[in-house]
Amino acid sequence: MSDFETILVAEAKDIVTVRHAVRRQAVKIKLSLVDQTKIVTAASELARNMFVYAGGGEVTLELLEKDVRHGLRAHFVDKGPGIPDIDLALRDGFTTGSGMGLGLGGAKRLVNEFSIESASGKGTHVMITRWR
Amino acid sequence: MDRIPILRMGDLLLVTIQVDMHDRLASALQDDLTGQIAEVSAKGVLIDISSLDIVDSFIGRMLANTSAMARVLGAEAVVVGMQPAVAITLVELGVNLSGVHTALDVEKGVEMLRNRIGFPERDDTDVRF
Numbered sequence A: 001m002s003d004f005e006t007i008l009v010a011e012a013k014d015i016v017t018v019r020h021a022v023r024r025q026a027v028k029i030k031l032s033l034v035d036q037t038k039i040v041t042a043a044s045e046l047a048r049n050m051f052v053y054a055g056g057g058e059v060t061l062e063l064l065e066k067d068v069r070h071g072l073r074a075h076f077v078d079k080g081p082g083i084p085d086i087d088l089a090l091r092d093g094f095t096t097g098s099g100m101g102l103g104l105g106g107a108k109r110l111v112n113e114f115s116i117e118s119a120s121g122k123g124t125h126v127m128i129t130r131w132r
Numbered sequence B: 001m002d003r004i005p006i007l008r009m010g011d012l013l014l015v016t017i018q019v020d021m022h023d024r025l026a027s028a029l030q031d032d033l034t035g036q037i038a039e040v041s042a043k044g045v046l047i048d049i050s051s052l053d054i055v056d057s058f059i060g061r062m063l064a065n066t067s068a069m070a071r072v073l074g075a076e077a078v079v080v081g082m083q084p085a086v087a088i089t090l091v092e093l094g095v096n097l098s099g100v101h102t103a104l105d106v107e108k109g110v111e112m113l114r115n116r117i118g119f120p121e122r123d124d125t126d127v128r129f
Helices: A014-028 A032-056 A086-090 A103-109 B025-040 B056-070 B084-092 B106-119
Strands: A006-008 A057-066 A070-080 A113-119 A125-129 B006-009 B014-015 B042-050 B074-079 B101-103
Touching: A006 A014, A006 A032, A006 B056, A014 A032, A014 A070, A014 B101, A032 A057, A032 A070, A032 A103, A032 A125, A032 B006, A032 B056, A032 B074, A032 B084, A057 A125, A057 B025, A086 A103, A103 A125, A103 B042, A103 B084, B014 B106, B025 B042, B025 B056, B042 B106, B056 B074, B074 B106, B084 B101, B101 B106
Parallel strands: B014 B042, B042 B074, B074 B101
Antiparallel strands: A006 A057, A057 A070, A070 A125, A113 A125, B006 B014
């Protein structure tokens, strides 16, 4: 399926734009209200992480179709400093910023699929998917 | 910059959040509310989030901080109207709202505040933005 949408995150209010775009796509594939809320919330956390730790980045939304299932996938790509210890960053309560340290671990719990790749000095790519 | 209006009803402050808040707006609301509590010696604060279709960790933290600050300033805060899908998501996300009083709707929230802080001796309702 070639249904892509890309949102640039450069300032704090772009996080709201990401939330709205994810909601729109989640409604399009008819996710339940709870599942919509979960993926929108996860996207909000990840977009904020990108903004706070990498100074911004790009969010790409993708609609998936596998057999009869529909899914919404979101990619968060930044060219920031990267995450040196991913296991530690995924742990609840761990933060190098001023947040609560729930962003990555919390986002992971809210979706069906979660993957993260990070290279020191090159950036980070987080991918989340929620299936209907 | 945008601001979320705070209504005053006697010794209560009422805030209805009707927009999807960006982070700075949420922080500004926390500051405004804390300032208002001190300025008017409010005894209770009611925060209506029934229009919010998500509460992430940032907004969750703002709600927890506001409640804690209200308490330090001698007031009680109640968060009302959280949508069920939002509540489910917040718990899975791991946001801890254990220090925050909650009620189903504005009416029950006011009732809760009245039970905790009592009734004012006179009614000097005024609305400020």
